[in-house]
Each structure stands twice: as structure tokens, then as C-alpha cells.
Amino acid sequence: MSLRGLARWFCPHEYLSSPYAVDFGRLQERGVCGLIVDLDNTLVGYDQVVPGPGLQEWMQRARDAGMALCILTNNHRRERVTGLARSLGTEVLARAGKPRRRPFRKAMERMGTAPGTTAVIGDQLFTDVLGGKRAGLYTILVRPNSDHEFIGTRLIRVIERRMLRHFVKAGMVTMPRPRPSDGSHC
Numbered sequence: 001m002s003l004r005g006l007a008r009w010f011c012p013h014e015y016l017s018s019p020y021a022v023d024f025g026r027l028q029e030r031g032v033c034g035l036i037v038d039l040d041n042t043l044v045g046y047d048q049v050v051p052g053p054g055l056q057e058w059m060q061r062a063r064d065a066g067m068a069l070c071i072l073t074n075n076h077r078r079e080r081v082t083g084l085a086r087s088l089g090t091e092v093l094a095r096a097g098k099p100r101r102r103p104f105r106k107a108m109e110r111m112g113t114a115p116g117t118t119a120v121i122g123d124q125l126f127t128d129v130l131g132g133k134r135a136g137l138y139t140i141l142v143r144p145n146s147d148h149e150f151i152g153t154r155l156i157r158v159i160e161r162r163m164l165r166h167f168v169k170a171g172m173v174t175m176p177r178p179r180p181s182d183g184s185h186c
């Protein structure tokens with residue numbers, strides 16, 4: 001597949017250091033009013049069960065900017081996922097099966113948004129970005145917030161890094177600075 005062909009499905013519209021670097025004002029200007037957000041290694045670390053205070057604040061800032069929110073995760077540990085979503089006061093769809101289109105459509109239904117008014121934020125090209133692009137959304141890739149991952153994911157990271165290097169080199173997306181610690185970025 002050509003680089004352009006790969007980029008069509010895997011190159012994010014934005015590549016940021018973390019969700020804390022998302023510019024809600026700019027998303028608003030694009031007409032975005034719904035955010036589908038990945039959970040593990042995007043909002044919280046792998047296995048984290050209590051969200052940090054910075055995350056609560058970030059979600060409030062998103063809501064204040066008029067964004068509806070829905071967490072979309074492939075994680076199958078429903079208890080942990082629903083517990084986290086409850087403490088964050090947000091909608092959640094677990095065992096989603098990203099990059100299928102259906103869970104993205106379901107999340108949009110929950111938020112009352114459409115593909116043209118929805119963005120997805122996540123740390124993986126093969127689930128968050130590919131799924132978001134298949135569903136016709138604006139896609140924001142963020143750096144993972146921890147190195148603790150399944151062995152399968154670690155292998156995928158090798159391919160992801162390679163693809164991203166090509167996209168950056170071709171000027172299709174900009175490489176972000178390293179991820180700041182959660183809550184320290186405004």
C-alpha cells in the first residue's frame with residue numbers, strides 16, 4: 001500500500017502529547033461537540049482504577065466547552081471500566097471491539113452527535129485512529145501515558161512508530177513533545 005493509502009486510514013488529523021494538550025476551542029471552531037475517548041493509556045494507566053484529579057478537571061473543561069463525552073474501550077473488565085466511568089460521571093462503552101464502526105456509531109448515538117461533529121482521542125493507530133477514520137470522525141492520536149502494555153500491543157507499537165515516522169517525514173502530521181505528567185498541562 002502506498003504512503004497516501006496508509007495515511008488515509010492510519011494518519012491522525014492531530015498527534016498530541018496527551019489529552020491535556022487538546023484545544024477544545026479549536027475543536028469547537030471545527031464544529032465538534034462530541035468526544036469519543038479511549039480509556040487505557042489515554043485517560044488512565046493500564047490497570048489504574050481511580051482517576052487522577054487532573055483528569056476530572058480536564059473532563060469538566062471539556063464539558064464547559066460544550067463537549068459531550070463518551071469513553072470507548074476494548075477493555076473487557078467491565079467492573080473496573082464502569083467504576084472509572086462512574087467516578088468521572090461519563091458515558092462508557094466497554095468491550096467495544098474497535099476498530100469496528102459499530103461501537104463508534106453507538107457512542108455517537110449516546111452523545112447525540114454525528115460523524116461531522118465528533119472527534120476521537122486515543123493512543124493507538126490500529127484501534128482508535130483506524131476506527132475513527134472508518135466512522136468518518138476527526139481523529140486525535142495521543143502518546144500513551146505508560147509503558148505497561150500487553151505483549152501484543154508492544155509489538156504493534158513497533159509498527160505504529162514506523163508508520164508515524166513516515167507520516168511525520170512526509171509532513172502529514174507533526175510529532176508532539178514528550179507527554180507531560182497528567183494534570184500538569186493546560
Ligand SMILES: [Mg+2]
Nearest residue numbers: 038040041123
Ligand atoms: Mg488505549
